[in-house]
Amino acid sequence: MTDLGRILMVEDDPNDVELTMTALADYNLANEVVVTRDGAEALDYLYCRGNFAMRTNDNPAVLLLDLKLPKVDGLQVLKQIKSDEKLRMIPVVVLTSSREERDMIASYRLGVNAYVVKPVDFHEFVNAIKELGIFWAVINQPPPGSIRRKDLN
Amino acid sequence: MAKPEGSSRTVRSVVLRYGLAVVSVAIALGLAVFAQSHAIHRLEFPLLLIAIAITVWYAGTMPGLVAVALAGMGFDYFFAPPLYSLYIEPADRPVFVVFVAFALVIASFAGRRRRIERELLDARDQLQREVAERTQQASLLDLTHDTIFVRDMGDVITYWNRGAEELYGWRAEEAIGQRAPELLRTVFPLPIDEMRAELLRAGRWEGELERTKADGTRVVVACRWSLRRGAYERPAILETNNDITERKRREREIRTLNEDLEKRTAELQATNKELEAFAYSISHDLRAPLRHTVGYTELLQKNAASSLDPKNRRYMTLILDAAKRMGNLIDDLLAFSRIGRAETRTVRVSLDQLVKEALHDIRPETEGRNIAWSVGPLPDVHGDRSMLKVALVNLLSNAVKFTRTRAQAEIEIGCAAGDADETVIFVKDNGVGFDMRYADKLFGVFQRLHPTEAFEGTGIGLATVQRVIHRHGGRVWADGVVDRGATFHFSVPHA
Numbered sequence: 001m002t003d004l005g006r007i008l009m010v011e012d013d014p015n016d017v018e019l020t021m022t023a024l025a026d027y028n029l030a031n032e033v034v035v036t037r038d039g040a041e042a043l044d045y046l047y048c049r050g051n052f053a054m055r056t057n058d059n060p061a062v063l064l065l066d067l068k069l070p071k072v073d074g075l076q077v078l079k080q081i082k083s084d085e086k087l088r089m090i091p092v093v094v095l096t097s098s099r100e101e102r103d104m105i106a107s108y109r110l111g112v113n114a115y116v117v118k119p120v121d122f123h124e125f126v127n128a129i130k131e132l133g134i135f136w137a138v139i140n141q142p143p144p145g146s147i148r149r150k151d152l153n
Numbered sequence: 154m155a156k157p158e159g160s161s162r163t164v165r166s167v168v169l170r171y172g173l174a175v176v177s178v179a180i181a182l183g184l185a186v187f188a189q190s191h192a193i194h195r196l197e198f199p200l201l202l203i204a205i206a207i208t209v210w211y212a213g214t215m216p217g218l219v220a221v222a223l224a225g226m227g228f229d230y231f232f233a234p235p236l237y238s239l240y241i242e243p244a245d246r247p248v249f250v251v252f253v254a255f256a257l258v259i260a261s262f263a264g265r266r267r268r269i270e271r272e273l274l275d276a277r278d279q280l281q282r283e284v285a286e287r288t289q290q291a292s293l294l295d296l297t298h299d300t301i302f303v304r305d306m307g308d309v310i311t312y313w314n315r316g317a318e319e320l321y322g323w324r325a326e327e328a329i330g331q332r333a334p335e336l337l338r339t340v341f342p343l344p345i346d347e348m349r350a351e352l353l354r355a356g357r358w359e360g361e362l363e364r365t366k367a368d369g370t371r372v373v374v375a376c377r378w379s380l381r382r383g384a385y386e387r388p389a390i391l392e393t394n395n396d397i398t399e400r401k402r403r404e405r406e407i408r409t410l411n412e413d414l415e416k417r418t419a420e421l422q423a424t425n426k427e428l429e430a431f432a433y434s435i436s437h438d439l440r441a442p443l444r445h446t447v448g449y450t451e452l453l454q455k456n457a458a459s460s461l462d463p464k465n466r467r468y469m470t471l472i473l474d475a476a477k478r479m480g481n482l483i484d485d486l487l488a489f490s491r492i493g494r495a496e497t498r499t500v501r502v503s504l505d506q507l508v509k510e511a512l513h514d515i516r517p518e519t520e521g522r523n524i525a526w527s528v529g530p531l532p533d534v535h536g537d538r539s540m541l542k543v544a545l546v547n548l549l550s551n552a553v554k555f556t557r558t559r560a561q562a563e564i565e566i567g568c569a570a571g572d573a574d575e576t577v578i579f580v581k582d583n584g585v586g587f588d589m590r591y592a593d594k595l596f597g598v599f600q601r602l603h604p605t606e607a608f609e610g611t612g613i614g615l616a617t618v619q620r621v622i623h624r625h626g627g628r629v630w631a632d633g634v635v636d637r638g639a640t641f642h643f644s645v646p647h648a
Contacts, residue, residue: 015445097440120480122451
């Protein structure tokens with residue numbers, strides 16, 4: 001694992017954050033994860049404003065996006081990203097509890113790159129997170145301008 | 154008196170008329186000659202005048218003139234010297250001229266008199282004809298059940314038919330002479346001047362009026378006014394009415410029913426929306442804590458299993474099992490609610506094919522089992538393919554589950570005889586069956602007839618089947634005997 005893409009996770013539930021981080025930690029993926037707790041904060045991060053005004057102006061390699069979020073919900077964040085010339089290349093994975101078809105359809109309409117329903121079973125959950133992390137942060141070649149650990153070194 | 158028709162009749166009439174002239178003058182001359190031979194003189198003059206008068210009277214002017222000419226010649230020939238010659242002595246000529254003039258005067262008077270009388274008679278006949286026609290029209294108007302009456306420009310009723318009597322309860326003699334708006338206590342929908350202006354402009358007005366019958370009940374009538382503007386007749390308004398009270402009442406009823414329906418539909422839609430929000434919330438919010446319970450318990454199991462005694466390890470397993478069952482319940486409940494909410498898309502569905510797919514779907518449950526399947530030839534039905542598949546999967550999985558205790562399970566799927574307008578499908582097994590006393594509980598949500606330890610399940614499967622079939626307008630029912638197997642039927646109406 002020479003270079004590791006930065007994962008931006010947008011998740012309001014601290015339990016989910018912890019479980020996800022635990023799953024990623026098992027595979028050494030956790031130290032390149034940035035967590036934002038609602039849609040507004042996620043957009044702040046992407047636009048380098050507010051608390052993130054000082055960060056380097058690079059995009060994350062992947063965005064793990066929950067749909068049900070305080071303030072700005074996941075679909076709105078997705079819409080904003082996919083309609084912004086600078087952000088639209090960021091791969092976005094919706095990671096949600098919702099099995100509802102309309103959420104899925106709405107997400108794909110807005111151009112989501114993957115839609116994953118969080119499994120109830122913990123093993124499955126861990127596997128899903130692991131595979132997502134490995135695929136998007138390691139295997140997938142992210143678009144130019146993404147933050148990679150190698151670049152930081 | 155009809156005019157003579159056909160030329161033969163006219164010819165006969167002409168012959169008769171001129172014949173009358175000849176005959177009457179001849180009779181007069183004959184009588185005069187006869188009288189003279191009996192020494193009664195000076196009778197020829199009045200006799201001939203009578204003959205002329207009779208001719209003019211009955212045969213008209215032209216035969217009258219002929220009679221005058223004939224009488225003149227006859228008088229000259231038989232009575233004016235020289236006798237038996239048409240020569241008239243100069244001394245007699247004034248007398249002769251006076252005779253002819255007198256005869257002409259008589260003829261003309263008689264002719265004029267006759268003409269006037271004939272005209273009068275004609276006029277009378279014409280009148281009689283018209284009266285007969287009008288009487289017939291009036292009686293025809295009377296015969297119709299439609300309400301018809303006529304009023305003059307001052308709204309005074311001048312004609313009132315039987316239909317009007319029947320509708321309003323006023324007899325013709327009571328109504329005629331009365332002003333219509335007062336008699337019928339008419340409620341006009343528009344200012345009366347506007348209605349009159351429309352009537353005068355277009356010659357007609359149509360609309361609905363509210364009126365009162367003689368007995369005081371209100372009626373709504375569809376009105377049609379037609380303005381009569383004859384050259385010789387006084388203008389009048391012909392009014393035809395239809396009683397639409399009942400129709401109006403029904404319309405109102407239907408409107409009320411529709412409004413109720415719309416309201417209820419709106420309420421239902423609101424309820425559905427709420428349910429949808431509820432289902433969404435279950436889908437999203439209830440699963441998260443469940444996932445966390447399972448997740449942390451498993452982490453705990455992983456990290457602390459070695460330091461726990463068997464009893465506590467068992468507790469942990471129980472927590473996990475319970476949480477997983479909760480997860481299944483939520484999933485089933487969501488699937489159940491989705492069937493209620495989803496739009497149905499009706500297509501032709503091959504049940505043969507659908508059963509094959511359902512059997513494929515439940516393969517994890519049938520693996521390692523000894524099941525004798527008997528799938529009869531199944532027809533095509535019209536319905537929502539994915540929903541019908543959900544129903545079949547549930548029924549088959551049910552049969553597989555409840556035959557688990559059998560060394561050799563037998564499951565039969567077939568088409569049963571039903572009503573002509575529906576297809577009835579059954580799934581029969583030789584499983585544990587059920588007590589018919591509880592048959593009504595089979596299809597309820599969360600209703601179970603067996604303890605969870607014996608047969609796992611959420612108690613939603615058959616409720617889902619029922620919901621699918623009800624959405625197709627069909628029925629579900631079951632027969633069973635404890636320990637002797639069960640048969641589940643469902644019907645799908647023909648499209």
